[in-house]
Amino acid sequence: MPKRIIIIALILFCCTYSTTAQSSKVQLKTVVIDAGHGDHDSGALSKDSKIKEKDVVLDIALNLGNMIKEAYPDVKVIYTRSTDVFVSLEDRTNIANQNDADLFISIHSNSVPKNKTAPSGCETFIMGMNKSASNMEVCKI
Numbered sequence: 217m218p219k220r221i222i223i224i225a226l227i228l229f230c231c232t233y234s235t236t237a238q239s240s241k242v243q244l245k246t247v248v249i250d251a252g253h254g255d256h257d258s259g260a261l262s263k264d265s266k267i268k269e270k271d272v273v274l275d276i277a278l279n280l281g282n283m284i285k286e287a288y289p290d291v292k293v294i295y296t297r298s299t300d301v302f303v304s305l306e307d308r309t310n311i312a313n314q315n316d317a318d319l320f321i322s323i324h325s326n327s328v329p330k331n332k333t334a335p336s337g338c339e340t341f342i343m344g345m346n347k348s349a350s351n352m353e354v355c356k357i
Contacts, residue, residue, distance in 0.1 A: 246292045247284060248312040250322040251277035255302035260327035270300065273323040280321070 251274040253259035259269025274297070281293045294315050296308045303311075312320045 244288070244291050244318045246294065246315050246317045247281075247319045247321065248294045248296060248315060248317040249277045249281050249284075250296040250308050250312075250320065252322060252324040254297050255300055257302055260325060269325050269327075272325050274298075274300065276325075277321075277323050280323070 251270070253268075253270035253273065255270075257270065259273070261268055277295060278298065281295060284291055284293050292315075294311065294317070296311050297303050308322075311317075
């Protein structure tokens with residue numbers, strides 16, 4: 217069930233984004249999609265430890281990439297990983313920088329400890345489309 221909710225949210229995001237991108241004349245040429253974690257770094261686990269974040273986000277990343285390719289054939293989609301391998305944070309950023317990515321999407325699915333209240337909403341971190349000096353300083357952190 218949570219996987220369905222995530223996929224539905226991504227679909228809604230893509231539909232909303234496509235309308236915004238068309239109206240604002242932003243020209244995306246390259247999108248890097250980063251499926252968080254991988255290999256020995258499983259990320260969050262389900263209560264029974266059978267579902268691993270690394271697998272869920274990889275599935276979402278590959279599906280999102282296919283959706284972008286179908287909707288925007290001129291946009292180049294690059295994955296930081298397309299299989300269950302570990303990619304360091306430095307390598308992830310290098311992939312985006314070496315390919316001059318216009319957009320970097322890092323996908324994670326967080327968990328909440330039992331002693332905390334149930335989560336609501338979503339997290340979104342946006343760097344921005346332009347590569348201003350202040351944005352580049354944030355990237356160095």
